[in-house]
Amino acid sequence: MRGVTPTAEHAHAAAEADGPWPMALALGFATLLTGLVVHWSITIVGALVLGYAVLGYLHQLPGLHQLEGHLLRTPRDRHTLGGTSVRKMGVWMFLFSEILFFAGLIGGALALRVKADGWPEPGEVLNVPLTAANTFILICSSMTMVEALRGAQMGDVRHMRMFLLLTMALGIVFVSIQAKEYMLLFFDEGLRPGSGLYGSTFYIQTGFHGGHVTAGIVALAYVNYRAWKGAYSREDHEGIELMGLYWHFVDVVWIFLFTIVYLI
Amino acid sequence: MVMMMTGDAAVATVADGQRMAVHAPGAFHTPHWVYIAVFAALAVLTVLELSVNSTVSGKSLQVATLLSLMMAKALLVVLYYMHVRYESRVLRWAIFMPFFAAVFFTAVVMV
Numbered sequence: 499m500r501g502v503t504p505t506a507e508h509a510h511a512a513a514e515a516d517g518p519w520p521m522a523l524a525l526g527f528a529t530l531l532t533g534l535v536v537h538w539s540i541t542i543v544g545a546l547v548l549g550y551a552v553l554g555y556l557h558q559l560p561g562l563h564q565l566e567g568h569l570l571r572t573p574r575d576r577h578t579l580g581g582t583s584v585r586k587m588g589v590w591m592f593l594f595s596e597i598l599f600f601a602g603l604i605g606g607a608l609a610l611r612v613k614a615d616g617w618p619e620p621g622e623v624l625n626v627p628l629t630a631a632n633t634f635i636l637i638c639s640s641m642t643m644v645e646a647l648r649g650a651q652m653g654d655v656r657h658m659r660m661f662l663l664l665t666m667a668l669g670i671v672f673v674s675i676q677a678k679e680y681m682l683l684f685f686d687e688g689l690r691p692g693s694g695l696y697g698s699t700f701y702i703q704t705g706f707h708g709g710h711v712t713a714g715i716v717a718l719a720y721v722n723y724r725a726w727k728g729a730y731s732r733e734d735h736e737g738i739e740l741m742g743l744y745w746h747f748v749d750v751v752w753i754f755l756f757t758i759v760y761l762i
Numbered sequence: 763m764v765m766m767m768t769g770d771a772a773v774a775t776v777a778d779g780q781r782m783a784v785h786a787p788g789a790f791h792t793p794h795w796v797y798i799a800v801f802a803a804l805a806v807l808t809v810l811e812l813s814v815n816s817t818v819s820g821k822s823l824q825v826a827t828l829l830s831l832m833m834a835k836a837l838l839v840v841l842y843y844m845h846v847r848y849e850s851r852v853l854r855w856a857i858f859m860p861f862f863a864a865v866f867f868t869a870v871v872m873v
Contacts, residue, residue: 581850590853594860601864609871620815630812634805641801644792644843651791739845746843750836757832761811762825 517558522551569720570729589740593747596710600751603706604758607699614695620761623687623696625679632675633756636711639668640749643742653732659725662738665745666718669711676708700759707755710748717741792845800842807835 530544559565577584611617620626642665649657680701683689691701721741724730730738811831818824841847846857 580852582853587853590857594856597860598864601860601868605864605868605871608868612872626812630808633808637801637804637808640804640839640843641797644797648791648794648797743844746839749843750839753832753835753839757811757828761815761828 517554519551519555519558522547522554526551566727570724570727572729572734583736585736586740586743589743593743596747596751600706600754603703604754607703608758610695610699618696623683623689624700624760625682626760628675628679629756629760632672632679633752635668635672635675636749636752639665639672640746642668643745647735647738647742650730650735650738651732655725655728655730658730658735658738659722662718662722662725666715666722669715669718669745673708673711673715676704676711703755703759707748707751710751714745714748717744792842792848796842800838803838804835807831807838 526544526546526548528544530541530548533539533541533544559568579587582590618624642661646658646661646665649655649659649661683700689697689700691698718741721737724737811828814824814827814831818827840857846854849857
């Protein structure tokens with residue numbers, strides 16, 4: 499078999515590094531989000547589990563001075579699954595679930611739209627030129643992201659750092675323009691999430707995308723920090739590639755949203 | 763080992779099982795011109811998208827054109843920026859299956 503299965507010792511070592519806390523964090527977060535749509539009491543349980551997990555995570559560090567070493571450590575395992583590194587496979591599995599999540603949002607909105615009585619024409623309510631500029635900014639940020647990866651692959655640290663920083667800056671510009679667009683729509687146009695199907699489908703689709711870009715900016719801040727601390731090299735830059743996968747995915751979602759929400 | 767793969771021929775010479783070499787850090791470089799060409803194509807396709815509603819007549823033709831341009835843009839990013847073109851066949855299928863499933867179920871609820 500080509501893909502090396504992690505041995506029990508490896509799995510044990512990996513589990514020892516972080517303990518049960520990553521799993522507890524995930525469970526807490528999932529419970530909290532489930533509670534938001536089901537019942538407030540479940541939200542409280544989720545928040546408690548989440549808080550306990552964060553405390554447990556911090557508690558296992560002997561001191562905050564070790565936090566930096568913890569953040570900068572490079573995973574030493576090089577396991578593969580079907581010829582693909584398990585870390586990359588993990589990111590792809592996350593992205594599979596994201597594809598279905600956004601498909602649910604976009605598909606649901608489309609289904610509501612085709613059965614709606616009336617729907618505004620493209621450009622009638624939404625500001626297409628402003629969003630077109632924003633689309634171009636996101637495309638540029640995908641280009642800068644691959645340039646950062648290329649810099650890492652060439653061993654050109656300066657190139658890598660500069661483009662990583664530029665990617666994050668472009669992401670911030672995108673979200674800022676989206677915030678401006680929301681303000682114009684909300685206050686000037688009177689388009690509210692509660693003002694009918696058009697408003698609610700618009701805000702839920704673009705809002706979740708904006709949330710994903712924001713999460714990407716936070717992740718990019720971490721990747722930038724690691725890059726400036728010298729954590730990536732020509733030999734080891736998988737973290738940048740994985741960051742890129744998420745960032746490009748968010749770009750692809752916007753390609754879909756821009757066409758379906760703004761142009762059709 | 764640094765491999766430069768520039769097209770189908772180069773990829774075809776690598777057996778599926780050996781594609782893992784692509785994933786080893788530092789093992790694979792997409793040629794720089796590919797990144798630039800994809801960026802230029804994305805920009806041009808976006809401009810074309812913006813002009814569809816004023817140049818193409820008929821709502822259904824407009825929608826069909828816009829969806830085609832959208833798919834072309836998405837495929838370019840997925841295949842080249844996310845390097846899916848160079849991934850193993852299994853992963854490529856695993857990536858496209860949820861998408862096909864999503865399109866199928868969306869079509870079902872729209873009818």
